[in-house]
Amino acid sequence: MGVITFHFDFxxxxxxxxxxxxxxxxxxxxxxxxxxxxxxSVEVLEGDGGPGTIKLMTFAEGNPYKTAKHKVEVLDKENFTYCYSIIEGEMLGTTFEKITHEVKINALPLGGSMLKCTDSYFTAEEINTWKEKVSAMYEAIEDYLLANPDAY
Structure with a gap:
């Protein structure tokens, strides 16, 4: 199996x-x-949030997955770049060794931002589902920030 990588912008x-x-x-x-x-929930199991940090995401009841363990690969606050890998959990099954998600947030000239995402998998079967879930996550955060303009 080889790594399949795809890009999308939000x-x-x-x-x-x-x-x-x-x-x-x-x-x-x-x-x-x-x-x-x-x-x-999301909890830090080890580390300080930077590279090497291990986090455990617990999914809400009714989801097909119970947990996912993430490892922070890159956290670059100056360049607005973040990368983590899912290294354990049901979503990996027997098909994936890991799933890596990279995001670079760029400023747009007229305001706002562009999230440039790169996801890497070892098979193509789950790609569209994962892309939809990641897009839904950023949409939910955007909705929250639009509804709460004084947050952050």
Missing amino acids: PSPIPQAKMFKAAILDADNLLPKVLPQAVK
Whole structure:
């Protein structure tokens, strides 16, 4: 099996720094609030949030998965870049060794931001489902920030 990588962009009216702070730096707290039907909790198992940190995401009841263990690969606050790998959990099954998600948040010239995402898998079967879930996560964060303009 080889790695299959795909890219997608998610434009947002939310400014670059605000989106990075919410979607990346505070995601552990924000995801259970904006996606309670999907994410029950995120806890740091080891590390300080930077590269090498291991996190455990617990999914809400009714989801096909119970948990996913993430490893932070890159956290670059100056360049608004983040990368993590799912290294354990039911979603890997026997098909995937890991799933890696990279995001770079760029400022747009007229305001807002562009999230440039790259996901890498060892098979193509789950790609569209994963892309939809990642897009839904950023949409939920965007909706929250639009509804709460003073947050962050």
